[in-house]
Amino acid sequence: MPSPDPPAPAIRPFQPPITALLIYPATLIVGSLFSVLSPTAQGTRDDGSSTLHPHAEPLAPSIASDLNLSFPPPRPVNYFARKDNIFNLYFVKVGWLWTTAALAFILLSQPAYTLAASHRARRTGQAVLRYVLATTVWYLTTQWFFGPPIIDRSFVLTGGKCEQAVPLAENEPAAADVKTLLTAAACKHAGGAWKGGHDVSGHVFLLVLATSLVVFELVGGSHGWGKGGGVNVNGSAEKEESEEVDMVRVWSGRFAWAVAGLGWWMLLMTGIWFHTWFEKLTGLLIALGTVYTIYILPRRVLPWRNVVGLPGV
Secondary structure, eight states, X not given: OOOOOOOOOOOOOOOOOGGGGGHHHHHHHHHHXXXXXXXXXXXXXXXXXXXXXXXXXXSSOOHHHHTTOOOOOOOOSSGGXXXXXXXXXXXXXXXXXXXXXXXXXXXXXXXXXXXXXXXXXXXXXXXXXXXXXXXXXXXXXXTOSSSSOHHHHHHHHTTOEEEESSOOOTTSHHHHHGGGOOSHHHHHHXXXXXXXXXXXXXXXXXXXXXXXXXXXXXXXXXXXXXXXXXXXXXXXXOOOOOHHHHHHHHXXXXXXXXXXXXXXXXXXXXXXXXXXXXXXXXXXXXXXXXXXIIIIGGGTOHHHHHHHOOTTO
16 A cells, blocks of 8 residues: 655745845945045045034135134035935935835735735734834834933943034033933934934944845745745645735835835945944944844744744744
8 A cells, every 4th residue: 555645844934044134244344445445435425523514614714704604514426425315314214114114015915924824813923023123122222212212322421412513602501501412303403413422323223124124024924935825834735816916915025125125225325425434333233133133043042933933934
C-alpha cells in the first residue's frame, strides 16, 4: 500500500535580513561625503553650527548693522537645501501620518492580513502592536516626554539654549525669557534660534524608523504568498482573489513602496544638507535601536516574538 504523500510545508513569509539595515548608514555616509566634497554643497548646507547670521558680514559698517538688523541669508543653491521645500513641508514634517496611511493600506490589502482567517486577527493585532511601539518611541523622542521631547531635553542638557535672532539689550525681559524656552518649536515661535547643544537629527530618526516599519511590514505581509493567494497550515491553496481585490493589493503595495522610497530620498538629502556627522549618527542609532527591538529581536527571543510577532508570520 503506497504511503500517503507528506503534507506540503507551510510557507514562511520572507523577512528582510538584518544586513538590509546597512542601507541607512551607507546613505548617510554618501550624503555626508557629498556635502564635504561637492563645491555646490559647501557653504550652502545647514549643519547647525552656524551663527545666528550665517551670511558674510559687510566690509564697511552700515546703519543696519549698527541697529543690529538681520539680513536674510542667501538663497540655497539646491532646492532640497531649503527647509521650505515641498517634500520637507508636506512629507517629512508629517512623516508619521504618511507612515500610518501606508501601514493601514498594508493591513487592508496584503495576503498575510487578508487570507488565512485562522491567523488574521492575531497577525493584524501584532502588527498594530508593533506600530504602537514604534509610534510611542517616535512620540517620546520628537514630540513629548513629560514635557519637552527627548531630543530637546538632550539639546538643553548638552548646553543648548534659545538665542534671540535679533539681539536685545541684556536688561530687557525678552532677552532673559527667550533663554528659558525648552523646546525648539517654542524657540522658533518666539523668534529665536536653537543654538549651542547637541541637536540629535530628528529627520534621520524619523525617516529611518518610518521607512523600516513600512518595508518590514510590506515585505512580510506580501512575500512568500502567491499572487492570488497564500498557503494555509495544511498546505491547501487559498481561493483565488478577484481581479478587483488583486488590483487593490498591487496599488496599496506601490503606495507603501513610494512612501518608503521618498523617505529614503529625503534621508539622503538630510545627509547632504543638514546636521553634523555626530548629530546624524545619534539620530540613526536611536532609530536602529528601535527597529532592532521591534523587528529583529523577535527572531531570536521567542517570548518577545510571542508578544509582538513577526510581519506575516
